[in-house]
Amino acid sequence: VDDPNDDRIVTLQAKARQFVEERDWSQYHSPRNLAMALTVEASELLELYLWSDDGGPQPRTPAKAKAVAHEAADVLLCLLNFCDRAGIDLASAFYDKLEVARQKYPVERVSGRALKYDEYPEWIDPKPDVD
Numbered sequence: 272v273d274d275p276n277d278d279r280i281v282t283l284q285a286k287a288r289q290f291v292e293e294r295d296w297s298q299y300h301s302p303r304n305l306a307m308a309l310t311v312e313a314s315e316l317l318e319l320y321l322w323s324d325d326g327g328p329q330p331r332t333p334a335k336a337k338a339v340a341h342e343a344a345d346v347l348l349c350l351l352n353f354c355d356r357a358g359i360d361l362a363s364a365f366y367d368k369l370e371v372a373r374q375k376y377p378v379e380r381v382s383g384r385a386l387k388y389d390e391y392p393e394w395i396d397p398k399p400d401v402d
């Protein structure tokens with residue numbers, strides 16, 4: 272039974288896996304194919320914003336709001352399937368990467384600024400001999 276209040280990643284991943292197995296689609300779900308599908312779904316999300324004005328409504332028409340939510344869900348479904356197949360513990364990877372991002376982007380340095388970490392004038396390369 273689907274429970275929209277149970278949004279734990281492991282629950283969502285189990286639901287995604289069940290959906291795939293019921294349809295015998297595992298045979299198509301290589302990490303490469305799922306990575307490609309992820310970018311396709313992300314592009315479908317982006318397409319809904321195509322030709323929107325920065326100052327205008329986004330998406331351009333309110334009727335697309337549900338489609339936006341569905342494409343966002345497609346992205347999550349593909350990401351969950353990808354991580355499942357690639358053996359990635361997504362929650363652990365998320366927290367690992369969040370810590371990496373915290374190190375790269377300390378609040379006191381980047382607050383309110385949208386530069387890449389190595390574009391800040393005070394940035395010091397921790398590994399200057401590595402390309």
Ligand SMILES: [Mg+2]
Nearest residue numbers: 312315342345
């Ligand atoms: Mg889609």
